[in-house]
Amino acid sequence: MGASLALDCDAQLMLRVKDGDGASFALLLDKYRVSVTHFLYRMVQDQPVAEELAQEVFLRVYKSRETYEPTAKFTTWLYRIATHLALNWLRDGKNERGQERLDEAADEGPVRELPDRAPSVEQRMVQRVKVDEVRRAVAALPAKQRAAVLMHKYEEMEYSQIAKILNCSESAVKSLLFRAYETLRVRLAHMA
Amino acid sequence: MDCPIKTQENREWLLDYSAGRLDRQHAVMIEQHMETCPDCARFVRDQRVVWEALGQWEPQEISADFNRRLYQKVGQAKPASWLQLLWRPLVPVVAACLLIVASVALHTPTATPPVESVEPEQVERTLDDLQMLRELALTPPQEAKTPQPM
Numbered sequence: 001m002g003a004s005l006a007l008d009c010d011a012q013l014m015l016r017v018k019d020g021d022g023a024s025f026a027l028l029l030d031k032y033r034v035s036v037t038h039f040l041y042r043m044v045q046d047q048p049v050a051e052e053l054a055q056e057v058f059l060r061v062y063k064s065r066e067t068y069e070p071t072a073k074f075t076t077w078l079y080r081i082a083t084h085l086a087l088n089w090l091r092d093g094k095n096e097r098g099q100e101r102l103d104e105a106a107d108e109g110p111v112r113e114l115p116d117r118a119p120s121v122e123q124r125m126v127q128r129v130k131v132d133e134v135r136r137a138v139a140a141l142p143a144k145q146r147a148a149v150l151m152h153k154y155e156e157m158e159y160s161q162i163a164k165i166l167n168c169s170e171s172a173v174k175s176l177l178f179r180a181y182e183t184l185r186v187r188l189a190h191m192a
Numbered sequence: 193m194d195c196p197i198k199t200q201e202n203r204e205w206l207l208d209y210s211a212g213r214l215d216r217q218h219a220v221m222i223e224q225h226m227e228t229c230p231d232c233a234r235f236v237r238d239q240r241v242v243w244e245a246l247g248q249w250e251p252q253e254i255s256a257d258f259n260r261r262l263y264q265k266v267g268q269a270k271p272a273s274w275l276q277l278l279w280r281p282l283v284p285v286v287a288a289c290l291l292i293v294a295s296v297a298l299h300t301p302t303a304t305p306p307v308e309s310v311e312p313e314q315v316e317r318t319l320d321d322l323q324m325l326r327e328l329a330l331t332p333p334q335e336a337k338t339p340q341p342m
Contacts, residue, residue: 029259037258041251041252051258059262130245134248135249138249156213185239189238191245192238
């Protein structure tokens, strides 16, 4: 583990932040701002909340600089903070407003479009309905399963890293993912 | 290879294969297995539908003033004062002292005298003594029992 940590340039940047180098913090922020905010958005499905939580993540990173020790990959630490905040937010029932937003969010957010041809209005509407179904299916997953799927699918993390972030065994992560994908396969089967 | 679904072993290979993340060697094994296993073939087909559906979900743009708001909060976050830095390592020591004081206070004998333990033999002896006293009280004076001269 020591060897891999030695190569973790993010951890080295964080150690420079610890030494008072603000520019290194800016580099880490630029590198992970988008991915962390997107992860949180998919977790809580509310953009303003996701941004607030993402700010809290980076604020905690900054505040923890003096006590930071590179005992794990930097991204493991970063996503552990993000996941912790998101799970707490979901657990505390602060997502009621988010669910209302989800209900009325069918016309929100960009939809991935094929670049080689402009879709018609009808195609765009169909696409938005599909995306909304995906969001609902993900929102219906238990919070920990949701976090595991998002880290696996969008952050392309290894099972071992997801396990460290969720503080469980690798086999538990695989079980979480299998149950989650099983649910999604049933809910999204008609999208074939 | 054994069926990952039936044996529950290496099930993640099916997920990784569906996501296009499985190395070539294992991917070939899965492909050969799927030729004779409709369950695994169906799993991969359905999982790819999920994978593509999830891929269509693009998050929203992040606010342009994200960094400005964050640095504002960073600026408001005051660095720990020397008193806080000094206090932090002392917290466990103080907590331990408080625990010791609390446990001592709980175990200090109060004005109420402690109940002595009573052994079973002691109870038996007392009962015997009581019985003997009762018998003595019932027994007539010794002179009455003196046999009459013949």
